[in-house]
Amino acid sequence: MGTFVAARHRQEAMGMQGPGARREAARITGPWRWIDALAFQGYAWFLILVGGVLGLLVPRWGPLAFEVYARGVFDAGMPDQTLASALNQYRYMKSMEFGFGVFCVCFRDLIYTDRRFNRFYLGILFLGTAERALSVLLDGMPRPFYVAAIFIELSVGLIVFISTRRTLRAGLPPVG
Structure with a gap:
């Protein structure tokens, strides 16, 4: 029994897990x-x-x-x-x-750990930002709040993108 426990600890220390085990995603600190x-x-x-x-x-x-x-x-x-x-x-x-x-x-936890949810979230956020910027080019300059919204939404997207590079479960099949 002691050999099994020692092997299990070695696997966990090396980042390997047994069948059916889910790897914990890295945390933001x-x-x-x-x-x-x-x-x-x-x-x-x-x-x-x-x-x-x-x-x-x-x-x-x-x-x-x-x-x-x-x-x-x-x-x-x-x-x-x-x-x-x-x-x-x-x-x-x-x-x-x-x-x-x-x-x-x-779905915050899935946005931070599942690649599909992450791409969906970031896709919506960056598409909205691109649409606002396109509107400035096509429709003219809106009020200052709406110009600021472009930079705020872009910043939120970039912050979440950077954060989730550490938290996505690499190599795991997507949930669902």
Whole structure:
């Protein structure tokens, strides 16, 4: 029995494991852990609370004067049906922000350990950043907050990309 235990410890020390065992992913440590947590969690909760809840749950007659806000974001001279259509699309996009934020919170562990979830998350984040930058080129310069959003989202994506190079389970088949 002692030989078996010694062999097992040797395997674990060498990074080898028995059949069916799952290798633990590397953990993020030091100050980078806090930078990564702030970037990932801050962005996810921003999507949920500011991007999603305020856009989804604030009705026309709501406490944040959503129609006044919308007329400031969109062209104030729009006919009512055009504004209603723009608001309809805007609320739909807010539901997508909300959904992505919930996805981030619910699947954080898989985003950091499973290559498919990681690529999916980073793909969405970098595609959104690219779309914002493309919009600046095609549509013109938006308000400063939206320009800053390009750099914030790019930074979040790069931080998570760098962090997950250590935490992805290399060589393991994807979950699911």
